[in-house]
Amino acid sequence: MLSFELAEYKERLKKTKASMQEKGIEVLLVTNPANMNYLSGYDGWSFYVHQMIIVVIDEEQPFWIGRMQDGNGARFTTWLDDNHIIPYPEDHIQSAEKHPMDFVCNILAEIGQTKRTIGLEMDAYYFTAACYVKLNEGLPEATFKDATTLVNFVRIIKSDQEIAYMRRAARIVERSMQQAIDHIQEGVRECDVAAAIVHQQIAGTEEFGGDYTAIAPILPAGEHTSTSHLNWSDERYTNNIPVMIEIAGAYKHYHSPLARTVYIGEPDQKMNDLSKACIEGINTTIEAIKPGMTGEAVEQVWRKVIHKYGFEKESRAGYSIGVNYPPDWGEHTASFRPGDQTVLKPNMTFHLMPGIWMDDIGFECTEAIRITEDGCEPLADFPRKLFLK
Amino acid sequence: MLSFELAEYKERLKKTKASMQEKGIEVLLVTNPANMNYLSGYDGWSFYVHQMIIVVIDEEQPFWIGRMQDGNGARFTTWLDDNHIIPYPEDHIQSAEKHPMDFVCNILAEIGQTKRTIGLEMDAYYFTAACYVKLNEGLPEATFKDATTLVNFVRIIKSDQEIAYMRRAARIVERSMQQAIDHIQEGVRECDVAAAIVHQQIAGTEEFGGDYTAIAPILPAGEHTSTSHLNWSDERYTNNIPVMIEIAGAYKHYHSPLARTVYIGEPDQKMNDLSKACIEGINTTIEAIKPGMTGEAVEQVWRKVIHKYGFEKESRAGYSIGVNYPPDWGEHTASFRPGDQTVLKPNMTFHLMPGIWMDDIGFECTEAIRITEDGCEPLADFPRKLFLK
Numbered sequence: 001m002l003s004f005e006l007a008e009y010k011e012r013l014k015k016t017k018a019s020m021q022e023k024g025i026e027v028l029l030v031t032n033p034a035n036m037n038y039l040s041g042y043d044g045w046s047f048y049v050h051q052m053i054i055v056v057i058d059e060e061q062p063f064w065i066g067r068m069q070d071g072n073g074a075r076f077t078t079w080l081d082d083n084h085i086i087p088y089p090e091d092h093i094q095s096a097e098k099h100p101m102d103f104v105c106n107i108l109a110e111i112g113q114t115k116r117t118i119g120l121e122m123d124a125y126y127f128t129a130a131c132y133v134k135l136n137e138g139l140p141e142a143t144f145k146d147a148t149t150l151v152n153f154v155r156i157i158k159s160d161q162e163i164a165y166m167r168r169a170a171r172i173v174e175r176s177m178q179q180a181i182d183h184i185q186e187g188v189r190e191c192d193v194a195a196a197i198v199h200q201q202i203a204g205t206e207e208f209g210g211d212y213t214a215i216a217p218i219l220p221a222g223e224h225t226s227t228s229h230l231n232w233s234d235e236r237y238t239n240n241i242p243v244m245i246e247i248a249g250a251y252k253h254y255h256s257p258l259a260r261t262v263y264i265g266e267p268d269q270k271m272n273d274l275s276k277a278c279i280e281g282i283n284t285t286i287e288a289i290k291p292g293m294t295g296e297a298v299e300q301v302w303r304k305v306i307h308k309y310g311f312e313k314e315s316r317a318g319y320s321i322g323v324n325y326p327p328d329w330g331e332h333t334a335s336f337r338p339g340d341q342t343v344l345k346p347n348m349t350f351h352l353m354p355g356i357w358m359d360d361i362g363f364e365c366t367e368a369i370r371i372t373e374d375g376c377e378p379l380a381d382f383p384r385k386l387f388l389k
Numbered sequence: 390m391l392s393f394e395l396a397e398y399k400e401r402l403k404k405t406k407a408s409m410q411e412k413g414i415e416v417l418l419v420t421n422p423a424n425m426n427y428l429s430g431y432d433g434w435s436f437y438v439h440q441m442i443i444v445v446i447d448e449e450q451p452f453w454i455g456r457m458q459d460g461n462g463a464r465f466t467t468w469l470d471d472n473h474i475i476p477y478p479e480d481h482i483q484s485a486e487k488h489p490m491d492f493v494c495n496i497l498a499e500i501g502q503t504k505r506t507i508g509l510e511m512d513a514y515y516f517t518a519a520c521y522v523k524l525n526e527g528l529p530e531a532t533f534k535d536a537t538t539l540v541n542f543v544r545i546i547k548s549d550q551e552i553a554y555m556r557r558a559a560r561i562v563e564r565s566m567q568q569a570i571d572h573i574q575e576g577v578r579e580c581d582v583a584a585a586i587v588h589q590q591i592a593g594t595e596e597f598g599g600d601y602t603a604i605a606p607i608l609p610a611g612e613h614t615s616t617s618h619l620n621w622s623d624e625r626y627t628n629n630i631p632v633m634i635e636i637a638g639a640y641k642h643y644h645s646p647l648a649r650t651v652y653i654g655e656p657d658q659k660m661n662d663l664s665k666a667c668i669e670g671i672n673t674t675i676e677a678i679k680p681g682m683t684g685e686a687v688e689q690v691w692r693k694v695i696h697k698y699g700f701e702k703e704s705r706a707g708y709s710i711g712v713n714y715p716p717d718w719g720e721h722t723a724s725f726r727p728g729d730q731t732v733l734k735p736n737m738t739f740h741l742m743p744g745i746w747m748d749d750i751g752f753e754c755t756e757a758i759r760i761t762e763d764g765c766e767p768l769a770d771f772p773r774k775l776f777l778k
Contacts, residue, residue, distance in 0.1 A: 001622075044618040045604055048514070048717035069704055069746060072616035090704040094721050097728075099512075123488075123519035125437075126716075130511040130537065132518030148519065191598025195591035198601075202584035202621075209580025209623030215434055216601040227461035229433040232591075233390075234598030315458055315479040326715045327515075328437035332483050339486075357458060 001077050002041050003252045004161055009079050012039055013055065013062065015154045020057055025119035025145055027108070028055040030062075031131070032124040033325040035151035037253060040078040046070045047126050047325060049093055050100035056113060063111075065104055067093060101131050105138030114139050119147030125327065149332055155322055156333045158347045162254060162322065163370060166349060169256035170368060170379035172210045172249025176200040177258055177382055180219075180245045184262050185389050190232040194219055197247055204251070211250040214329040218246035218259075225261075225362035228315075228355075240265035244355075244364050248329055255321055255329040256379045257351045259364040262387040274356060274363045275386040277309035281354050282365055282384060285317070289352075289369070289376040295340030302336070302354050311356055318352040321368060344371045349379075390466050391430050392641045393550055398468050401428055402444065402451065404543045409446050414508035414534055416497070417444040419451075420520070421513040422714040424540035426642060429453060429469055433462040436515050436714060438482055439489035445502060452500075454493055456482060490520050494527030503528050508536030514716065538721055544711055545722045547736045551643060551711065552759060555738060558645035559757060559768035561599045561638025565589040566647055566771055569608075569634045573651050574778050579621040583608055586636055593640070600639040603718040607635035607648075614650075614751035617704075617744075629654035633744075633753050637718055644710055644718040645768045646740045648753040651776040663745060663752045664775035666698035670743050671754055671773060674706070678741075678758070678765040684729030691725070691743050700745055707741040710757060733760045738768075 002009075016039065020028055030053040036042045040053050040062060051066035061084045064074045071087035074080065088103040108114050118139070121127050123146075136144070158166070179196040197217050204210035220230040222241040237243065246259040263271060281302045288301045299317045306313060318336035321329055329351075334342035336350070348371045355364030363386070367378040391398075405428065409417055419442040425431045429442050429451060440455035450473045453463045460476035463469065477492040497503050507528070510516050512535075525533070547555070568585040586606050593599035609619040611630040626632065635648040652660060670691045677690045688706045695702060707725035710718055718740075723731035725739070737760045744753030752775070756767040 044616070045607060045620055045716070046618040048604070048719075069617040072746075072748075073619055076613060076616065076619070091726070091728075093705065094708075094719065094724070120518065122522065123517045125517070126514060127518050128512045128514065129509065129516050129518055129521030130535075132521060133511065146519075189598055192592055195588045198591055199584045199588040202587055203581055204623065209578055209621075212605040212620065215437070218434060224465060227433070227465065228458040229435040230462055230465070231434055231601065232598075234593065316482065319483075327434070330437075330483065335483070337480070357461075359461075 002079055006079055008159060008161065009039065009041065012154060016055060016151055017057055019150050019154060020055070020119065023119070023145065023147065023150065024117055025147055026057045026116040027113050028119040028147055028150065029121070030055060030151055031121050031127040032151065033126070034323050038151060038155055038323055040064060040080055042074055043077045043253070044070060044073040046073065050126070050131065052104065056111070065107065099130065099134050101134035102138060105135065108139065115141045117143045117145060119145050119150060121148050122146045123148040152331055152333050155331060156320055156348055157345055158322060158349055163347060165251045165254040166256050166368070166379055168208055168251040169249040169254050172201060172204050172251065173247060173256050173258045174380050174382050175205065176247055176249060177245060177260055180247070181260070181262060181387050184237060184243050184264065186239050186264055187236050189234050189236050190219060190221060191234045194232040201247070201249060208251065211253055213248045213250045214255060214324040214326045215248070218244065220244050223360055226357055226360055228357055237264055242271060242361055242363070244362060246364060253323045253325060255324055256368040257321065257329060257366065258368060258380050258382060259353070259355060259366040260382070260387060261363050261365060262389055264389050267386065271361060273309065274311070274358070274361065277306050277311050278354055278356060278363050278365055279384050281305040282352065282367065285352060285354065286367065286369065286376060286378065289344065289371065290374065291344050291346055291371055293344050295334045295336050295342045296338055299336040299338060306356070313354070313356050317354050318350045321349050321351045346371050346373050391468055395468055397548060397550065398428065398430065401543060405444060405540055406446055408539050408543060409444070409508065412508070412534065412536065412539065413506055414536055415446045415505040416502050417508040417536055417539065418510070419444060419540055420510050420516040421540065422515070423642070423712050427540060427544055427712055429467040431463055432466045432642070433459055435459045435462065439515070439520065441493065445500070454496065488519065488523050490523035491527060494524065497528065504530045506532045506534060508534050508539060510537050511535045512537045541720055541722050544720060545709055545737055546734055547711060547738055552736060554640045554643040555645050555757070555768055557597055557640040558638040558643050561590060561593050561640065562636060562645050562647045563769050563771050564594065565636055565638060566634060566649055569636070570649070570651060570776050573626060573632050573653065575628050575653055576625050578623050578625050579608060579610060580623045583621040590636070590638060597640065600642055602637045602639045603644060603713040603715045604637070607633065609633050612749055615746055615749055617746055626653055631660060631750055631752070633751060635753060642712045642714060644713055645757040646710065646718060646755065647757060647769050647771060648742070648744060648755040649771070649776060650752045650754060651778055653778050656775065660750060662698065663700070663747070663750065666695050666700050667743055667745060667752050667754055668773050670694040671741065671756065674741060674743065675756065675758065675765060675767065678733065678760065679763065680733050680735055680760055682733050684723045684725050684731045685727055688725040688727060695745070702743070702745050706743045707739045710738050710740045735760050735762050
């Protein structure tokens with residue numbers, strides 16, 4: 001069931017250990033599900049209980065720790081041998097008495113790792129405050145270091161196989177966006193459009209199927225397009241409103257996001273001005289992006305275009321993407337925003353996301369892009385315009 | 390857009406404050422998205438950035454703190470007035486320099502709450518170790534107390550309106566399960582079954598639409614039924630395998646889960662024995678459940694039946710459910726397991742979940758139930774048997 005050659009996992013582990021070495025980290029506790037998947041292949045909807053991959057700098061294989069019921073899941077989906085798969089008993093699940101991190105402390109003691117410098121993903125979604133307190137109590141001789149994005153930064157340049165998966169995700173998102181545009185019209189329920197989108201996301205193509213995406217479709221309509229994270233309701237679309245569609249395709253948990261905006265009826269001058277500025281902004285930015293630029297410089301290109309039209313945008317114009325699990329498809333590494341000094345390199349992948357949310361309406365037209373040897377290429381092939389229905 | 394009468398939100402807040410009082414907590418930082426929704430109505434896929442509801446024991450309204458872009462989302466979905474909606478700037482998003490909890494510390498200083506006893510949801514999914522460290526650094530005069538499940542326990546008895554929403558969710562899951570059973574057969578791709586299920590979950594019924602569920606369909610086939618959290622692949626079903634379907638319907642984020650098992654082909658003796666024991670187990674348990682029993686006592690009923698057939702199950706036989714967001718539809722309060730002393734009361738709701746995962750196969754047949762005045766009732770109406778295809 002491995003999604004990559006064993007050699008690719010070993011290369012990832014090698015790079016992770018090099019980064020640990022550089023940061024003086026001897027043991028790394030990896031709790032971010034995308035990072036767990038990246039290093040071990042582990043896959044499953046079990047991130048709602050505590051679990052981790054332990055990378056010990058001088059051990060060949062990492063250890064998987066998770067719930068007893070998921071032990072077979074680890075055996076099916078990872079490249080680790082059986083004595084590196086260490087499940088904890090079921091009475092540790094959401095219990096006030098027994099915490100999985102106590103089990104982790106015991107395992108670290110058994111394998112002689114309690115006096116080392118231990119890296120923790122301090123700001124990763126599923127690494128809670130309680131986990132941190134338990135580890136501090138249970139490992140009094142350890143030194144802790146923040147390693148929130150250590151593995152994320154190892155992930156930032158994609159392999160050819162990863163790019164191939166993101167291209168498949170792009171094929172899926174093209175079809176899913178077409179479903180959205182085909183279904184949206186006056187009188188149709190928002191939930192029926194969302195259902196058509198998600199059906200396509202999961203069914204994928206005839207050649208390959210799709211995964212659940214790390215974010216459910218963002219599908220605000222009317223004045224709700226003035227905010228960025230409303231999903232859908234069972235209300236029916238009325239006339240003379242914009243509808244934003246921000247979705248992704250996912251293949252083996254690799255994401256290609258894409259956003260477009262539909263207008264039901266005849267858009268007014270403001271909507272036309274906003275969409276014109278945004279589309280010129282994204283087109284100009286795609287033309288300008290080249291390896292060697294910084295994340296900050298990319299944002300400046302976009303900013304300059306919309307300024308010309310009198311618009312401003314406070315939020316980021318993009319962020320790095322790749323493999324991910326709920327609740328976010330963002331990689332949490334480089335962003336297109338002021339201050340970001342990441343230098344773009346070939347096979348970095350971004351969600352270029354120059355949407356604008358104003359007080360009453362919004363417009364989004366975005367692309368997943370790959371940095372190439374001399375520029376960038378959008379992964380999906382979908383018209384960039386305001387769609388009229 | 391409020392899902393409940395204003396009076397119901399105020400009642401919830403009153404109960405929360407009573408629990409705070411009892412525990413000596415003066416300020417409660419609520420980061421669990423389900424708890425945020427329960428107290429304020431807030432809804433949106435924004436739990437991938439830091440956000441919270443602050444309940445101050447002597448303030449009438451709680452405060453919403455979240456990302457600038459989501460401020461309008463809070464205005465649309467909550468009952469809070471504008472000066473209780475406090476967004477933080479966009480440059481705090483996934484930044485190495487600026488953390489949203491620094492902003493929270495500043496707000497607590499502005500409203501004079503830095504010297505109080507502050508409750509934290511220490512083991513809630515999105516309350517990371519970094520949040521805890523930042524609050525500790527920023528609020529040196531505060532006293533912190535663990536309040537991980539304080540609001541969860543306020544949620545444990547459902548109002549009639551909440552039960553009405555869970556019944557709608559049950560209507561949705563009945564239809565979604567039927568889709569699964571209709572579509573599963575030899576030669577069909579797993580992803581196409583998953584797509585049909587999710588389409589129905591979101592489209593809902595003609596009368597009302599559905600929401601995304603807090604867990605994506607769990608749909609293991611063949612030997613993968615020996616583990617509990619594999620979703621689907623794009624492989625085609627073969628003959629002579631079991632397929633487990635664990636899904637929910639969701640309406641306004643209230644969940645009614647349901648699991649069934651299908652066998653493609655002719656089940657062997659082991660599969661028949663396993664399914665017979667489980668079905669007798671769940672039927673007997675449903676008959677036995679009454680208000681006044683403990684969570685532990687419920688589990689003993691189930692355990693006794695399967696023991697008779699020579700089976701054992703280490704994991705819980707059920708857990709409390711209600712409103713929820715990814716990654717879990719469990720409420721994290723009462724469970725049906727040894728040691729649980731929760732006394733069942735009318736309008737508590739559970740996922741009674743007596744599945745068994747053996748080394749090679751598994752069987753699941755579960756029900757969402759409501760505790761009634763003199764027993765319990767399953768929310769969904771769906772045959773309890775091994776489905777043959």
